[in-house]
Amino acid sequence: MKTINVTQSSLPPLEEYVKEISELWENKWLTNMGKKHEQLEIALKDYLNVDNITLFTNGHLALETLISALDLTGEIITTPFTFASTTHAIIRNNLTPVFCDIRKEDYTIDTEKIEDLITDKTTAIVPVHVYGNICKYEEISKIAEKYGLKVIYDAAHAFGEKINDINIANIGDASMFSFHATKVFHTIEGGAVTYRDEVLKSKLNRLKNFGIDDYDCISTVGGNGKMNEFQASMGLCNLRYIENEIEKRKKIFFTYTNRLNKVDGIKIQKLNPLVKSNYSYFPVLFETYRKDRNIVFEELKKQGILSRKYFYPLTNDCDAYGYHGEETPIAKYVAEHILCLPIYADLSPDIANQICDIILN
Numbered sequence: 073m074k075t076i077n078v079t080q081s082s083l084p085p086l087e088e089y090v091k092e093i094s095e096l097w098e099n100k101w102l103t104n105m106g107k108k109h110e111q112l113e114i115a116l117k118d119y120l121n122v123d124n125i126t127l128f129t130n131g132h133l134a135l136e137t138l139i140s141a142l143d144l145t146g147e148i149i150t151t152p153f154t155f156a157s158t159t160h161a162i163i164r165n166n167l168t169p170v171f172c173d174i175r176k177e178d179y180t181i182d183t184e185k186i187e188d189l190i191t192d193k194t195t196a197i198v199p200v201h202v203y204g205n206i207c208k209y210e211e212i213s214k215i216a217e218k219y220g221l222k223v224i225y226d227a228a229h230a231f232g233e234k235i236n237d238i239n240i241a242n243i244g245d246a247s248m249f250s251f252h253a254t255k256v257f258h259t260i261e262g263g264a265v266t267y268r269d270e271v272l273k274s275k276l277n278r279l280k281n282f283g284i285d286d287y288d289c290i291s292t293v294g295g296n297g298k299m300n301e302f303q304a305s306m307g308l309c310n311l312r313y314i315e316n317e318i319e320k321r322k323k324i325f326f327t328y329t330n331r332l333n334k335v336d337g338i339k340i341q342k343l344n345p346l347v348k349s350n351y352s353y354f355p356v357l358f359e360t361y362r363k364d365r366n367i368v369f370e371e372l373k374k375q376g377i378l379s380r381k382y383f384y385p386l387t388n389d390c391d392a393y394g395y396h397g398e399e400t401p402i403a404k405y406v407a408e409h410i411l412c413l414p415i416y417a418d419l420s421p422d423i424a425n426q427i428c429d430i431i432l433n
């Protein structure tokens with residue numbers, strides 16, 4: 073068997089991409105908010121059903137810039153069960169992450185533990201729709217309102233998802249999406265921020281372009297987070313296939329579900345019936361199974377299947393920050409027992425079945 077990676081990028085037909093970028097040879101405008109950038113913003117606004125969106129060169133800079141644009145101070149309540157980017161974005165803004173434990177049911181932030189962590193320095197909550205599992209957003213909104221906090225979702229895993237028929241890009245004060253090559257929808261590298269307050273638009277645009285207001289005025293110390301025209305063109309092509317992409321992932325998702333559903337000692341992802349899912353990940357919790365997570369990981373690897381110990385280590389256990397955050401026992405337990413199996417649109421159900429054979433034999 074050839075090596076199977078945990079994920080593989082989907083690409084549009086080559087001719088379609090070539091046609092999309094061929095215009096760039098005519099107008100020679102390759103970046104700095106060009107025509108493709110504008111078209112993609114419009115197309116995404118429509119798809120996500122949002123009033124405000126700003127594109128970025130990647131998801132991480134989108135989040136980092138968004139946090140900066142909101143002028144937050146002090147402490148930010150967040151989850152350690154995420155990709156390092158979420159916590160890095162907080163720390164790189166000179167803010168202190170305060171780690172809240174997660175729910176065993178779906179690995180999202182435990183809303184019953186948030187209030188205990190709020191101090192007079194808290195200014196925001198940064199939850200993550202981890203694996204595309206939508207956070208308990210109504211509870212989070214209630215807490216945020218009571219204490220006057222901003223809510224910024226890391227929605228990197230949740231592109232295209234809806235809850236109660238609302239596109240999740242519309243919940244909270246703002247959401248960040250990643251359009252990295254490994255995500256359900258991609259622009260090679262890329263990302264976006266969607267937000268409620270229209271006033272943020274000019275601020276985000278300034279911050280992603282060196283703080284430049286116009287030719288004569290640089291009012292802010294901004295970075296460079298602009299999405300270029302080749303990225304935007306890839307996005308325009310991929311967006312035409314998004315429903316098909318999700319449909320194909322769904323097949324793999326249910327192939328795994330059917331095989332692993334009732335196995336003793338294994339817990340698989342339960343879908344929330346109120347959510348239209350994007351089937352972005354297939355995490356499996358090896359709890360009391362006869363083989364532990366690390367053994368399954370090694371056995372799959374021996375046979376050319378690369379699964380991932382997502383998310384391990386936790387970000388409050390990460391060497392980079394020089395300190396370990398609050399204790400989060402459930403997140404710690406999950407990080408030590410979870411394994412994400414390969415899932416992508418072009419993975420064949422046969423391979424998914426073979427992966428299950430390896431796990432079960």
Ligand SMILES: *Cc1c(COP(=O)(O)O)cnc(C)c1O
Nearest residue numbers: 130131132155157228250251252
């Ligand atoms: C991918 C990802 C990011 C970062 O996005 P990039 O586009 O790779 O910069 C942030 N948070 C989470 C949870 C992610 O999975």
